Amino acid sequence: MPTHITLVQGDITEQDVDAVVNAANSSLLGGGGVDGAIHRKGGPDILAECRKLRASHYGSGLPTGQAVATTAGRLPARWVIHTVGPVWSRQEDRSELLASCHRESLRVARELGARTVAFPAISTGVYRWPLDDAARIAVRTLREEGEGFTELRLVLFDQRSYDAFQAAL
Ligand code: ADP
Numbered sequence: 001m002p003t004h005i006t007l008v009q010g011d012i013t014e015q016d017v018d019a020v021v022n023a024a025n026s027s028l029l030g031g032g033g034v035d036g037a038i039h040r041k042g043g044p045d046i047l048a049e050c051r052k053l054r055a056s057h058y059g060s061g062l063p064t065g066q067a068v069a070t071t072a073g074r075l076p077a078r079w080v081i082h083t084v085g086p087v088w089s090r091q092e093d094r095s096e097l098l099a100s101c102h103r104e105s106l107r108v109a110r111e112l113g114a115r116t117v118a119f120p121a122i123s124t125g126v127y128r129w130p131l132d133d134a135a136r137i138a139v140r141t142l143r144e145e146g147e148g149f150t151e152l153r154l155v156l157f158d159q160r161s162y163d164a165f166q167a168a169l
Pocket residue numbers: 010011012013023024032033034035037085120121122123124125126127128155156157158161
């Protein structure tokens with residue numbers, strides 16, 4: 001069955017899905033953008049679990065391209081899957097790392113038993129990845145690796161991002 005990929009313009013913290021993906025930073029201790037919004041709305045349980053994960057497994061940070069899950073606190077979702085996107089670079093092709101964020105998030109989601117997963121536009125904010133390119137990588141990876149999920153929802157915060165992802169789709 002082909003992967004059911006949907007597109008919405010909105011706020012990822014309001015999505016009624018099994019798991020939401022967080023564009024985290026490697027410290028796992030919160031940041032701006034999506035990360036800030038998830039911790040603000042989800043409450044302190046998420047951060048508490050992130051701290052535990054740091055202490056037990058990721059003392060030097062969650063590596064770029066990897067993903068790990070916590071509770072979703074007060075969010076409508078059951079889990080938050082934290083992944084660290086690559087900072088965009090003109091010198092170096094880091095596309096594989098951006099694809100890896102999507103692939104690893106799907107792998108973690110599958111392990112959890114999540115059927116519906118919402119993704120933000122990873123790396124396109126503070127990490128400056130060109131929108132059209134990030135959209136192509138995200139859509140391609142969800143298509144290739146998203147077998148078996150009921151819905152993979154791309155949640156775009158603004159019109160420009162929405163348009164870029166719609167074009168990629
Ligand atoms: P990164 O550090 O990976 O670039 P950011 O959080 O800075 O992550 O930005 C990623 C994308 O998420 C940007 O397009 C930004 O506009 C968008 N964004 C910010 N807040 C939210 C939110 N609450 N829900 C969905 N997308 C959001």
